[in-house]
Amino acid sequence: MSNVKVFRLAYADFNVINAERMVEYYTNVMGYRISEEQRGVTYLSNGLDHHNIVITPAETKAVRRYGYQLDGKLSLEEVQKQLHVQGIASTLKSDAKPGISSNLEIKDPAGNILELFTEMEQPAVGFGTSGIVPLKLGHIAFYAKNFKETINFYRDALGFNFTDKIGESFANFLTCNSDHHVLNIVASNETRLHHIAFQLKDASHQYASSDVLTKNNIPVLWGPSRHTAGHNIATYHHDPDKNVVELFIDLDVFIPELGIFEPRPWHEELPLKPQIWESLSAWGTEFEMDLASV
Template sequence: MIKVFRLGYVHFQTQNMERMLEYYTDVLGLTVTQQDSQTAYVSTSIDHHNIILEQSSESGVVGFGLQLVPEMSVAEAASELERMGLNGNVKTDPMPGVSELVEFKDIDGYTVQLFGEMELAAEGFKKTGVAPNKVGHLSLRVQDAKKSVEFYKQFGFTNTDWIEDFFGFMTCNRDHHVLNFATSDRKEMHHMALELRDYSHLIQSMDTLGRNGIRILWGPSRHGAGHNIATYHRDPDGNMIELFTDADIYVPELDMFEPRPWHENYPQKPRVWETEECMTRWGTAFEQSLV
């Protein structure tokens, strides 16, 4: 089985590189580590990149990169993909910061790249803008969330929670979720989430958005699945971006989450949530619907 341990980067195409770069650098406080006429590589802290922006005639998510566990090589991952009946394309020096990867399309046509190592090129966190800890998770609209959940189990992911039967959460480490999948009639990103340090950082970040004229769509409030305190807005291309903190920590050896005072159950284990009880545990009403 292929085993990954983190979401390395998310790849977007954009019709307006200038506006997107201004958002990711000036508003979010990320660092451009490398750029040419078509592509910009952006980092949250020390990785060469965690966001790829590619100039295009269309906007939206292209795919994402997952980092393999150190004991698995790209060649071994390629062999496993072949055994699984997937067409993996091994690439050497495919992008700055990554010397080798294997690329394939998942069951919904998203481009997935499995890589072993990434150069450390950025100097750390900026002192301006939001300056999040990391890209926390990626949420995708898919034809059938149940099928996507089963598909990604082949890469070492564990299903942690469900919203009814249409929204599945998955992790490959101790975060509550790294990927999640929403059954939909269209293929596109649902949202990308950036992890913040604490609630005061979340409030400071919302002030930053306000100063830049960026409207809050939803939140802040505490979700059910994951129990993260979250708020949502849109980037210049209309992609939905979540800023969150205080998410559940999964203990795979016990198939439970580290106890927190706001949990509904002790122990808190993976479960199926009703939509309304999952959206906000504070009972806050918002005009914008997320699902």
């Protein structure tokens, strides 16, 4: 078993068709702040880190990189050696990204490029004063070819815990901390983003976020509704590049030592343990948009 341990999803780096529109969305609608602009690339901060979202102009939309922070118990050189033993190729880079002095670049079995690092500059630009202003970047969901191998990669190589599933193979939830999931790996014959998710503080914040979207002529696609896996109350909308964005509250808290989730009044059983769920919504609500087909 590897001693390599990721403890948070730090950033997503997007290839964007219309970078100007996407930067406007993240600043004016989402309430992020620009920490740096370099060679046409915009780095946006949730409030503390140098960046949590990176916007890179491109001819086609995609996620260029996902950034994960390691617990720091091993140096990047030691991490590289452990990954090598597992047959995982990696490249150690210096000053490849502003705010991060060095990182280790690897690729998961689905083809996603990951940047592992131990330290990021924290200029503490502060939370935005207008727009939605999430508490943090919460999780990523992506369609994955080789999805079983990809799940094992995150568990065995990077120290993720498996929590829930929806269906036998459709959605697979993993976490590297106490959040119910930091990753949702969706079985597919291709690899691409399913959605990116941001945590809000409470129900009033979620209601207000829908008002912000409406004022900016951005319709809510799905929700609010309480999910089964994770029990988060979620709404979904499209960003300017038609990526699906989730805004959520009430995500389950995982206790790996006990193999259960912290008890909540809305849980169907106590103690609640990881399981296979049959449906998406705990409320049984039906919506025009089926998130399984985005």
